Amino acid sequence: MAMRQSVKKFILSFSVILAFGGYALYQKGWFGNHDTSSQVAAPTSLEINQSNNISATNPSSNAVDSGKTSVGHNVGAAIGGYKDGAYIGRVADAYYGNLQVKAVIQKGKLIDVLFLQYPNDRRTSIEINTKATPYLKAEAIQIQNSEVDIVSGATQSTEGFRDSLKSALDQARI
Amino acid sequence: MGMPVTIEINTPSTTREIFNSAFNYFKYVDEKFSTYKTTSEISLINRGEIIEKDYSKDMKEVMALSEDTKRQTNGYFDIVQNGKYDPSGLVKGWAIYNAANILREKGVVNFYVEAGGDIQVSGHNQNERDWKIGIRSPFDNDKIVKIVYIQDLGIATSGTYLRGRHIYNPKEKIKSITDIVSLTVIGPNIYEADRFATAAFAMGKTGIVFIENLKGFEGYMIDMVGMAVETSGFKKYTKETHA
Numbered sequence: 001m002a003m004r005q006s007v008k009k010f011i012l013s014f015s016v017i018l019a020f021g022g023y024a025l026y027q028k029g030w031f032g033n034h035d036t037s038s039q040v041a042a043p044t045s046l047e048i049n050q051s052n053n054i055s056a057t058n059p060s061s062n063a064v065d066s067g068k069t070s071v072g073h074n075v076g077a078a079i080g081g082y083k084d085g086a087y088i089g090r091v092a093d094a095y096y097g098n099l100q101v102k103a104v105i106q107k108g109k110l111i112d113v114l115f116l117q118y119p120n121d122r123r124t125s126i127e128i129n130t131k132a133t134p135y136l137k138a139e140a141i142q143i144q145n146s147e148v149d150i151v152s153g154a155t156q157s158t159e160g161f162r163d164s165l166k167s168a169l170d171q172a173r174i
Numbered sequence: 175m176g177m178p179v180t181i182e183i184n185t186p187s188t189t190r191e192i193f194n195s196a197f198n199y200f201k202y203v204d205e206k207f208s209t210y211k212t213t214s215e216i217s218l219i220n221r222g223e224i225i226e227k228d229y230s231k232d233m234k235e236v237m238a239l240s241e242d243t244k245r246q247t248n249g250y251f252d253i254v255q256n257g258k259y260d261p262s263g264l265v266k267g268w269a270i271y272n273a274a275n276i277l278r279e280k281g282v283v284n285f286y287v288e289a290g291g292d293i294q295v296s297g298h299n300q301n302e303r304d305w306k307i308g309i310r311s312p313f314d315n316d317k318i319v320k321i322v323y324i325q326d327l328g329i330a331t332s333g334t335y336l337r338g339r340h341i342y343n344p345k346e347k348i349k350s351i352t353d354i355v356s357l358t359v360i361g362p363n364i365y366e367a368d369r370f371a372t373a374a375f376a377m378g379k380t381g382i383v384f385i386e387n388l389k390g391f392e393g394y395m396i397d398m399v400g401m402a403v404e405t406s407g408f409k410k411y412t413k414e415t416h417a
Contacts, residue, residue, distance in 0.1 A: 136382060138403045141319040141396055144308065148321060149299050150180070152358060153291045153310025154333025 082108055082172040089168030103168035177266075177290035183277070184284040184300045192280050196273045196287065203269040206232060209260050220258045236261050236268065243369045247384070251373035267330055267368020270294050274364070287364075292330040292371075294364035304414055312355040312396055320358075320394060320402070322411040328364025332357050332375035356396040357381050360411055367391070 082105040091100045179200050181193060206215045215233055218224045229237065240261050243251040253261040266289055274287045274294040284297030286305055295305040304325050308318030312333055322329070333356040357375045361367035370391060374381030382403050385393035392408040 136386065136403050136405065138401055141311065141400045141402050143311070144318045144321050146321065148306045148308035148318065150182070150286055150288055150293055150305070151291070151308045151310050151318060152288075152293055152329050152331045153318075154312065154331060154356065 082169065083174055084108065085172065087168040087171045089164035089166070092164040092167075099164055101164045101168060103165060103172060105172050108174075180286075180288040181273075181277075182286050183282055184298070185282055188282065192277065192282060195280065196276050199273050199276055200269060200289065203265065203272075206230070207236070207261060207265045209258070209262070216259055216261065236265060239268065239369075240264050243373065247370070247373035250376045250384075251369060263372035264365075264369050266290055266292055267328065267365040270368075271328070271363055271365035291333075292328070292364055292368050294328045295324055296326055298325075306414075309356075309358050309394060313400065319396070320412070322360065323414040324360060324411055325415070327360055327362060328367035329358065329360050330364060330368040330371040331359075332371040354378055354381065354395055354397050357385075358394040359385055359391055360393070360408075361391045 084105050084107065086102055086104045088102045089100060179197065181196055183192065205211065205213075208214045209216055209220070211217060215224065215230060219229070219233070237259075240251070240253045243264060244253075251263065253259050253263065270287050270289050270292055271294060274285070274296060277285055277287070278296065282296075284299070286293055286295045288294075291310065293305075293307065295307075299305050304323040307322050307324060307329055309320040309322070309331060311317040311319045354375065357371055359367045359371035359374065361370065370385065370388060371393075374384045374393065377384055379395075379397065382393050382395040382405060385391050386405040392405045392411060394402060394404045394408055396402045
């Protein structure tokens with residue numbers, strides 16, 4: 001009667017980092033040619049590092065994250081399986097409000113996810129959590145690949161984000 | 175409670191009857207405490223059809239425990255929502271704890287009881303080692319983001335449930351909690367871990383500080399951008415100890 005959690009090994013070439021309510025996360029020096037002025041639709045944007053690692057910099061602070069932090073969210077997109085362009089996902093119910101994303105595909109890969117609607121009305125800057133708890137250890141979460149006996153966790157989280165992104169990616173599929 | 179329950183027993187002599195005794199207990203709890211059932215005692219109470227002195231023994235116990243928890247968490251744990259009682263934030267851990275005791279009374283040593291992502295473990299897994307628990311990614315149901323090894327403890331994760339109406343901030347009923355998406359608490363047993371995970375989640379980002387200051391508890395909190403903060407003693411659970 002054991003419940004085994006097998007986590008599939010992913011062949012994806014990128015990870016997605018979520019940003020809500022006033023966070024603007026972007027990389028300095030990783031995407032030299034990325035033009036942020038083209039992203040006018042939403043105050044927040046995501047950047048995806050094509051080599052599966054992400055550095056995050058909060059523009060409202062002087063602290064710069066070290067280069068190899070991996071957030072490790074995989075959205076299940078196949079390599080090269082999308083048509084180039086920008087695709088708007090459906091408005092999804094994220095429980096606390098509506099959520100809608102726009103997926104940007106370039107050279108067949110998901111390179112950006114823009115939030116058109118998100119449930120937090122606090123769009124002004126939110127302090128980094130480490131400011132509230134500077135003495136507690138912080139880390140970016142990482143996907144674990146080993147089997148476990150049992151899993152602890154909520155079963156329905158951020159469905160709104162997954163729903164909206166999935167509907168955008170479905171339109172982009174070749 | 176409307177959620178799946180999983181029980182694993184690693185004892186060769188275990189019987190169907192032992193499993194049934196634990197599962198039947200959960201059915202009993204559901205019949206009494208489910209706010210989704212119009213015939214449950216809690217629903218009758220919420221409709222004003224039962225007065226306090228006539229509450230059942232278990233209902234009185236849960237109400238008293240809820241009052242204690244509310245006091246101990248400065249009101250961040252509160253079963254009154256929109257003028258109605260919903261003790262599910264405490265009942266889940268309490269029920270798992272009681273079900274685990276039912277198994278122990280029947281002589282079962284190596285097991286876990288899990289309901290809705292909250293777990294009480296006892297003894298060892300089938301490999302004669304500490305139970306190995308994965309913490310689910312709040313962003314992807316199929317993934318885990320942390321592994322812990324625990325012995326005879328309870329682990330509870332509060333998160334952005336869609337139907338967990340106990341997960342809201344009683345102090346700011348209009349605003350929603352959007353800055354953290356998951357808070358896992360490891361405590362001496364699942365009843366304790368669950369009630370404090372519920373309360374700490376309602377505190378948002380400072381919830382992890384509450385757990386840090388709670389002797390005998392450790393926590394792992396994940397925010398909406400995938401950053402995790404852990405209590406200073408949490409590390410001890412990330413390595414397997416040898417029995």
